[in-house]
Amino acid sequence: PSLQDDERRRGTAATPMLRLRAFGPRHAAVTRTLTANSRRHLSAPASVAPRDWSSAPPLWIRNGLVVNHDGLFKADVLTAEGKIVKVGSVSKEELPAGAREIDATGRYVMPGGIDTHTHMEMPFMGTVAIDDYHYGTTAAVAGGTTCLLDFVIPGNGQSLVEAYKDWESKAVPKINCDIGFHMAVTWFGDQVLEEMETLTKDFGVTSYKFFLAYNGVLRMYDDELLKVFRRCKQLGVLAQVHAENGDMVDDGQQMMIDAGIFGPEGHPMSRPEATEAEATHRAIAMADQVGVPLFVVHVMSKSACQEVERAKEKGLNVFGEPLAVAMACDGREYYHPDWRHAAGYVMSPPLREDPSTKKYLAEALKSGAMDCVGTDNCTFSANQKALGKNDFRKIPNGCNGIEDRMSVVWHKCVKGLDMSPCDFVRVTSTKAAQLFSLYPRKGRVAEGCDADLVIWDGDSKRTVSAKTHHHAVDFNVFEGMSFYGIADKTISAGRVVWEDGQLCTENGWGRILPREPFGHAYADQITRDRCKDPRQYKVEREPYDGPVIQID
Numbered sequence: 001p002s003l004q005d006d007e008r009r010r011g012t013a014a015t016p017m018l019r020l021r022a023f024g025p026r027h028a029a030v031t032r033t034l035t036a037n038s039r040r041h042l043s044a045p046a047s048v049a050p051r052d053w054s055s056a057p058p059l060w061i062r063n064g065l066v067v068n069h070d071g072l073f074k075a076d077v078l079t080a081e082g083k084i085v086k087v088g089s090v091s092k093e094e095l096p097a098g099a100r101e102i103d104a105t106g107r108y109v110m111p112g113g114i115d116t117h118t119h120m121e122m123p124f125m126g127t128v129a130i131d132d133y134h135y136g137t138t139a140a141v142a143g144g145t146t147c148l149l150d151f152v153i154p155g156n157g158q159s160l161v162e163a164y165k166d167w168e169s170k171a172v173p174k175i176n177c178d179i180g181f182h183m184a185v186t187w188f189g190d191q192v193l194e195e196m197e198t199l200t201k202d203f204g205v206t207s208y209k210f211f212l213a214y215n216g217v218l219r220m221y222d223d224e225l226l227k228v229f230r231r232c233k234q235l236g237v238l239a240q241v242h243a244e245n246g247d248m249v250d251d252g253q254q255m256m257i258d259a260g261i262f263g264p265e266g267h268p269m270s271r272p273e274a275t276e277a278e279a280t281h282r283a284i285a286m287a288d289q290v291g292v293p294l295f296v297v298h299v300m301s302k303s304a305c306q307e308v309e310r311a312k313e314k315g316l317n318v319f320g321e322p323l324a325v326a327m328a329c330d331g332r333e334y335y336h337p338d339w340r341h342a343a344g345y346v347m348s349p350p351l352r353e354d355p356s357t358k359k360y361l362a363e364a365l366k367s368g369a370m371d372c373v374g375t376d377n378c379t380f381s382a383n384q385k386a387l388g389k390n391d392f393r394k395i396p397n398g399c400n401g402i403e404d405r406m407s408v409v410w411h412k413c414v415k416g417l418d419m420s421p422c423d424f425v426r427v428t429s430t431k432a433a434q435l436f437s438l439y440p441r442k443g444r445v446a447e448g449c450d451a452d453l454v455i456w457d458g459d460s461k462r463t464v465s466a467k468t469h470h471h472a473v474d475f476n477v478f479e480g481m482s483f484y485g486i487a488d489k490t491i492s493a494g495r496v497v498w499e500d501g502q503l504c505t506e507n508g509w510g511r512i513l514p515r516e517p518f519g520h521a522y523a524d525q526i527t528r529d530r531c532k533d534p535r536q537y538k539v540e541r542e543p544y545d546g547p548v549i550q551i552d
Contacts, residue, residue, distance in 0.1 A: 048172055048508065053081050055506065056495035058096040064104030064455065066445050068111070069426035077109055079451035082493040087447055102496075104455050107488055110425050111443050112146025112177075112452035113406050114432040116321055117297055117374030120150050121170060124378070125396045126387060131379040133174035135472040138505055139377075139403035141177055141497045142470045144487030146452035147442055147513070148377075148402065149180045149432070151209060156187050156217065160195040164203055168512055175510030177492040178452070180436065182240065184209045186217075188224040193231050204514020206237045206437050209297065212279040213244035213348070225286055233292040236517030238435060240295045243279035243304060244271060244349055253393055264342035265334045266392040268350040276349045277303035284311045284318055291529055293317040293521035295435065298376050300326050300349040302360050309369040317521065317528065319435060320370040322361040324405040325477055327373075327412045330355045333477075343385040344475045346395045347376060362412045365427050366419045372432040373409055375401030379473035399477045403469055408478070410458060410485030421458070437515035451494035457486045470503070 058080040066075045066087060076090040078099075086094070121132040131139070133150075140148055150171070154163035160183060171179060183205050185192055199205040210228055211218040220228060232239040252270035256262075261269065280296055284307060287294035299305050299320045308320040331353035333345040345351055364370040378398025388395030401408075409428055413419040425443075433443025442450050464478040490498035497505045518525075 048511075051082065051493065051509065053494075056082070056493065058085075058099040059102055059451070059491065059494065059496070060090060060095055060099050061102045061104050061109055061453070061455070062090075064107050064109035065421075066109045067421045067425050068444055068446070069422055069430040072108075072422055077445060077453070079453075079491070079494045082451055084445065084447055084449050084451050084453075087445060102455070102489065106457075108421055108456040108458060109445060110421075110454050110456050111429040111433075111445055111449075112454050112490065112492065113140075113144050113428045114372075114436075114438070114443060115140065115145050115148040115375050115377070115402050115405060116372055116432045116436065117323070117376050118148045118150045118402060119153075119376070119378035119398065122151070122153055122378060124153075124398070125394065127380065127384045127396055129378050129396075129398060130381050130384065130472045131377065131400070132472070133171045133179075134176065134507055135470070136377065136402060137174070137176040137179070137510060138503060139400070139470040141490045141492060141505060142487065142503065143403040144406040144454035144456065144490055144498075145177075145402060146454070146490060146492045147178045147180070147438070149182055149207070149436060151182045151184050153184045154186050158186075160185070160192060161198055161203075164199060164205065172508065172512065174507050175512075176497060176505035176507065177510045178442075178450075178513055179510055180438070180513040180515060181205060182207045182209055184211070184218075185220065185228060186211070188220060188228070193227070196228075196231055196237075197235060200235045200237055200517055204516065206515040206517050206519065207240055207295070208232055208237055209240040209242065211242045211246075212283060213242060213246040213249050213275075215246040215250055219246045222282075222286070225283070226290060229287055229290040229292045233290055236519075236522055238295050238519075238521050239287060239292050240297050241279075241283040242298070242348075243276055243283050243296055245275045245279045245282075248275040248278070256392070262391050263339065264346055264392050264395065267346050267348075267395070268331045268334050268353060270392075271348065271350055273301040273303040273352060276301050277307055280304040280307040284308070284316060287318070288316050291525070291532060293319070293525070295319045295321065295521075297321050298323050298326075298349060298374065299361070299370060300357075301352045302354070302357055304349075305361060305364050305370065309364070312369060317525075319372075319521070320364070321372055321374045322365060322370050324373055324375050324401045324408040325399055326351060327358050327362050327365075328404075328408050328481060329477055330358060339389065340382045340385065340475075343388065343395050344382070345399060345477055346385070346388075346392070346397055347378075347399055348397045358412070359416075362417055365409070366413055366417050366423060370427075371435065372427050373405060375405050377402040379471055379475075381474050400469070400471050400473055400475075401477070403471065404464055404476075404478050404483070406454070406456075406487065407462070407483035407485040410456075411483040414458065415484045434520040437517070437519035438513065439520065451491055453491040454487050455489040455491075457488045458484065460484070460486045462486055
């Protein structure tokens with residue numbers, strides 16, 4: 001089926017008329033303006049040279065099993081100039097000149113993976129994440145991921161727009177596949193609310209992250225959180241939260257220091273599950289009061305996952321993102337006798353000591369209680385981690401994951417829990433594309449979609465090692481683990497960028513992806529608002545004219 005047929009069947013065609021029917025006349029002016037601005041911004045920045053299609057000839061992918069989130073079938077796939085031009089039976093007479101034939105017999109042909117949560121070359125705790133946009137996107141395509149959503153992190157008081165431009169300028173020359181940007185809002189003021197509108201209208205930013213932790217540095221306090229949630233709803237963008245109780249974390253850290261605990265084990269002990277569960281519950285409650293869709297990033301514990309599950313059972317518009325590392329590793333690593341090993345796993349929220357958490361999160365993905373898998377890929381070398389050698393609070397937070405994410409999910413969920421290949425596509429690509437306004441351009445194998453594909457070998461196995469991975473970092477949290485599921489070939493915008501264990505990337509091949517507001521997460525928002533409108537419960541009564549006591 002063509003992309004246009006698919007859109008018509010689902011009622012998701014990205015035209016102003018259909019959007020107005022979906023969201024009503026009160027969103028009309030905003031939708032028209034944003035659609036026009038986004039389309040203008042869809043072209044590459046002036047400083048970016050057009051793609052040289054001679055390095056990406058048409059591809060004829062034959063004999064593979066095409067997998068989408070809603071079905072799988074045997075078909076050929078034909079690509080040209082970055083797009084899928086046909087899915088079905090393709091004869092040699094139909095091939096464009098110079099087409100390359102790829103035999104995908106015994107392989108799945110899937111949409112390339114979408115990592116919902118990365119931090120490339122991010123300044124943090126006095127240093128900078130060692131995976132830059134080159135290494136990050138190189139590791140991504142080596143693992144079958146063709147699109148990542150990275151975070152812009154403004155400094156305290158810094159203009160959000162200027163921060164976006166800074167991040168974009170760092171990324172454009174280096175990226176080997178397409179990326180999009182979330183915006184982290186790290187301070188509050190009227191300027192922030194104004195610039196959120198500018199970023200949404202002019203730059204296509206449709207997801208904003210707010211921290212409930214990191215007091216005095218990144219935290220958004222409750223009264224501020226309500227205001228930015230309302231702004232998100234006005235703009236039709238997805239609100240995201242880092243859910244940890246900042247006051248409990250500060251108190252827990254001081255307790256560890258007072259007890260003489262300075263090593264990496266102090267990190268999880270100072271941030272127990274309750275800090276994550278409480279903040280998750282609070283963020284969900286506040287988002288529900290405002291009526292804004294909420295995406296809870298890096299769900300790391302059973303308790304936080306259960307908060308999202310309960311919200312979904314009540315019909316709340318909440319989505320959850322577990323991390324690949326949380327499905328393969330656990331918090332027992334923090335108690336390793338080797339300091340450098342233990343510090344390599346320090347991230348926030350921390351991995352949980354309960355080893356059954358790994359399977360619990362994988363099962364939640366399979367059931368739909370969790371929605372899509374990110375990595376929080378934010379890597380620091382062993383020597384960078386050593387900044388906290390005498391105080392766990394100073395260990396830079398973060399670990400790798402973007403290269404191994406797809407394999408972890410395949411191994412843990414498909415091989416381990418009998419998840420279907422279709423659901424694998426759902427949690428590694430399609431749901432992310434839907435929630436972050438990239439679908440059906442990405443996250444689907446259909447005519448008219450971007451030719452971001454992975455030819456996947458589900459039966460072969462590989463062993464992870466820092467000696468062979470494609471990150472810049474010198475440590476791998478999955479060291480020595482073996483996973484089923486290998487990217488045989490990865491295709492970004494019609495170009496084979498990973499093939500048979502070899503990279504074929506080009507810096508600058510990727511593009512920055514602007515996105516449109518009022519997307520999938522807002523699909524039934526008008527109905528939700530109507531059901532919760534307090535005016536329907538207003539009681540019309542005669543004015544009270546009886547006695548009133550006098551207060552001195």
